Amino acid sequence: xxxxxxxxxxxxxxxRAVAIWCALAALTLIVLVASLALGSVPLTPARVxxxxxxxxxxxxxxxxxxxxTLRLPRALAGFACGALLAVAGALLQVLLRNxxxxxxxLGVSGGAAxxxxxxxxxxxxxxxxxxxxxxxxxxxxxxxxxxxxxxxWRGEPQDTxxxxxxxxxxxxxGWGALITLLLxxxxxxxxxxxxxxxxxxxxGGGLPWLALMALAAVLVAILPAAPQLNVLLRGDVAAEAxxxxxxxxxxxxxLVASLAxxxAVTTGGSIGFVGLVVPHTLRLAFGNDQxxxxxxxALGGGIAVMGADLIARTAIAPAQLPVGVITALIGVPVFLxxxxxxxx
Amino acid sequence: MMKRTTTPAPCSTxxxxxxxxxxxxxxxxxxxxxxxxxxxxxxxxxIAGPNGAGKxxxxxxxxxxxxxxxxxxxxxxxxxxxxxPAPLARRRALMPQSxxxxxxxxxxxxxxxxxxxxLAGWGWERAADRAAAHAALEMLGLSxxxxxxxxxxxxGERQRVALAAALCQDAxxxxxDEPLSHLDLHHQIDCLEVLLxxxxxxxxxxxxxxxxxxxxxxxxxxxxxxxxxGAAFAGPVRxxxxxxxxxxxxxxPLILLQDGGHxxxxxxxxxxxxHRGAAGPTS
Numbered sequence: 001x002x003x004x005x006x007x008x009x010x011x012x013x014x015x016r017a018v019a020i021w022c023a024l025a026a027l028t029l030i031v032l033v034a035s036l037a038l039g040s041v042p043l044t045p046a047r048v049x050x051x052x053x054x055x056x057x058x059x060x061x062x063x064x065x066x067x068x069t070l071r072l073p074r075a076l077a078g079f080a081c082g083a084l085l086a087v088a089g090a091l092l093q094v095l096l097r098n099x100x101x102x103x104x105x106l107g108v109s110g111g112a113a114x115x116x117x118x119x120x121x122x123x124x125x126x127x128x129x130x131x132x133x134x135x136x137x138x139x140x141x142x143x144x145x146x147x148x149x150x151x152x153w154r155g156e157p158q159d160t161x162x163x164x165x166x167x168x169x170x171x172x173x174g175w176g177a178l179i180t181l182l183l184x185x186x187x188x189x190x191x192x193x194x195x196x197x198x199x200x201x202x203x204g205g206g207l208p209w210l211a212l213m214a215l216a217a218v219l220v221a222i223l224p225a226a227p228q229l230n231v232l233l234r235g236d237v238a239a240e241a242x243x244x245x246x247x248x249x250x251x252x253x254x255l256v257a258s259l260a261x262x263x264a265v266t267t268g269g270s271i272g273f274v275g276l277v278v279p280h281t282l283r284l285a286f287g288n289d290q291x292x293x294x295x296x297x298a299l300g301g302g303i304a305v306m307g308a309d310l311i312a313r314t315a316i317a318p319a320q321l322p323v324g325v326i327t328a329l330i331g332v333p334v335f336l337x338x339x340x341x342x343x344x
Numbered sequence: 345m346m347k348r349t350t351t352p353a354p355c356s357t358x359x360x361x362x363x364x365x366x367x368x369x370x371x372x373x374x375x376x377x378x379x380x381x382x383x384x385x386x387x388x389x390x391i392a393g394p395n396g397a398g399k400x401x402x403x404x405x406x407x408x409x410x411x412x413x414x415x416x417x418x419x420x421x422x423x424x425x426x427x428x429p430a431p432l433a434r435r436r437a438l439m440p441q442s443x444x445x446x447x448x449x450x451x452x453x454x455x456x457x458x459x460x461x462x463l464a465g466w467g468w469e470r471a472a473d474r475a476a477a478h479a480a481l482e483m484l485g486l487s488x489x490x491x492x493x494x495x496x497x498x499x500g501e502r503q504r505v506a507l508a509a510a511l512c513q514d515a516x517x518x519x520x521d522e523p524l525s526h527l528d529l530h531h532q533i534d535c536l537e538v539l540l541x542x543x544x545x546x547x548x549x550x551x552x553x554x555x556x557x558x559x560x561x562x563x564x565x566x567x568x569x570x571x572x573x574g575a576a577f578a579g580p581v582r583x584x585x586x587x588x589x590x591x592x593x594x595x596x597p598l599i600l601l602q603d604g605g606h607x608x609x610x611x612x613x614x615x616x617x618x619h620r621g622a623a624g625p626t627s
Contacts, residue, residue, distance in 0.1 A: 014468040227467040241438035243429030
């Protein structure tokens with residue numbers, strides 16, 4: 001028996017899960033306060049708190065204005081977007097039983113961007129653009145899963161990772177070409193807005209409340225099924241024998257994951273690899289119990305994107321980097337490392 | 345969670361499993377024709393037969409996961425299709441032929457997944473569930489494996505973990521699809537002894553499929569021999585796994601060797617030296 005493989009793993013239980021969630025929630029708060037305090041006008045945490053308290057709303061101080069109308073919506077949008085992406089990634093990984101499944105890698109962002117750009121070219125209102133992005137994300141997921149996993153509904157035990165990843169990559173390349181085409185054809189006065197959308201930033205004022213509501217809906221819809229998801233990972237026959245209605249559960253996971261990915265992309269544009277890096281890191285640290293992992297992924301994803309956005313807008317201030325650049329710089333090496341170290 | 349209409353109250357710890365005029369087909373082939381039989385508590389059944397004879401399909405149908413082409417399966421007198429999922433999972437456990445793990449998890453966590461039908465409230469295991477998982481591991485000599493990563497286990501170890509998981513489900517009716525296929529001789533015998541004791545301890549029923557007829561003759565109480573062409577022979581193991589019936593089902597001549605108290609079914613030697621062409625082993 002080789003030394004390396006004899007790794008002991010602690011067992012997850014409710015108390016441990018709650019401790020993990022509390023730690024992540026505390027970290028979320030710290031990153032949130034940092035996001036509100038840091039920037040071109042640095043504020044003390046006390047000042048941030050004061051700005052958030054309703055009593056101060058009457059006074060028209062600039063610091064309060066910055067926190068309330070600029071930094072808070074942006075931080076919340078980042079949190080919701082990251083949480084949705086991480087939950088979508090974790091769910092797709094369960095659904096496809098493949099640790100490499102992730103909305104960005106599967107071309108979801110490309111689909112959303114293509115549809116959104118098309119709407120922008122046509123000069124549609126922002127809500128049409130957002131709805132188009134949502135529809136594009138959904139269509140893209142449908143396309144990839146429909147093409148790569150006819151087995152999705154049959155539930156073959158085989159690991160079909162190469163086919164799935166290739167399909168996702170090819171679809172993403174297709175969207176990329178479509179995006180280039182649209183940018184080439186776009187009238188000059190629309191081009192700037194389109195490029196802005198593409199870089200995947202949380203600056204557009206976003207709609208943090210819609211994204212937060214989507215996050216709440218996603219969690220409410222899927223958390224009660226977490227024990228069944230654990231069993232689903234053992235295979236369809238094993239799950240069925242334990243009383244899980246596999247078909248219905250798969251459909252539910254699929255719809256929820258699609259909703260989460262689409263809502264995230266609509267809010268934040270192309271922010272890649274969060275759905276891969278966050279669940280994987282949590283799994284390495286705390287194991288793969290979905291009851292713990294899904295809420296933890298929501299918090300962890302929120303922390304990751306909120307933190308990445310903080311870096312993006314302070315690293316080379318006053319210039320701002322697109323947050324997607326930061327996540328990709330971290331995500332690409334992690335993805336490659338995971339792909340190459342896999343056995344078989 | 346949807347609930348089906350009828351959920352019979354478990355009246356005793358023992359279960360009866362019966363197949364009524366069950367017909368199984370694979371494409372145009374009839375694997376099993378109008379099979380009617382009742383499996384009682386305390387019996388240990390071996391399902392034997394050639395490859396593709398329908399052993400897996402039958403086990404799946406008996407577990408209520410596959411709808412037979414015609415006929416029906418009843419557990420405790422109620423059609424399996426009419427059972428609600430969770431109570432059914434507390435009455436019968438199924439160990440699939442192979443389990444595939446894509447993610448790391450500890451052996452204890454994998455075994456504890458079988459407690460799903462017993463979870464309540466927020467869906468976390470209680471101390472009793474953890475104790476059941478430890479007991480199942482202990483039974484199969486896997487106590488030292490509890491905190492090992494399943495991905496680091498060998499094929500045979502993984503199979504024993506799957507068996508422990510099936511036992512941990514604590515259902516009076518246990519269906520096992522080739523539970524011994526990856527095990528060495530020693531562990532095959534150990535596992536069968538565990539299953540035998542487990543079936544005897546609280547009047548439970550074990551049905552397993554197996555290719556080793558001699559292990560079946562030694563450990564099973566009953567055997568069900570499928571020929572894959574529609575026929576099935578069911579009865580006490582020594583009446584069914586005989587050279588005559590087994591030769592016919594497997595399409596290859598078998599003979600029974602006896603040496604003192606020991607006996608073994610072995611394939612007859614091919615007669616190619618003396619009777620080449622004249623008396624080949626045809627069926």
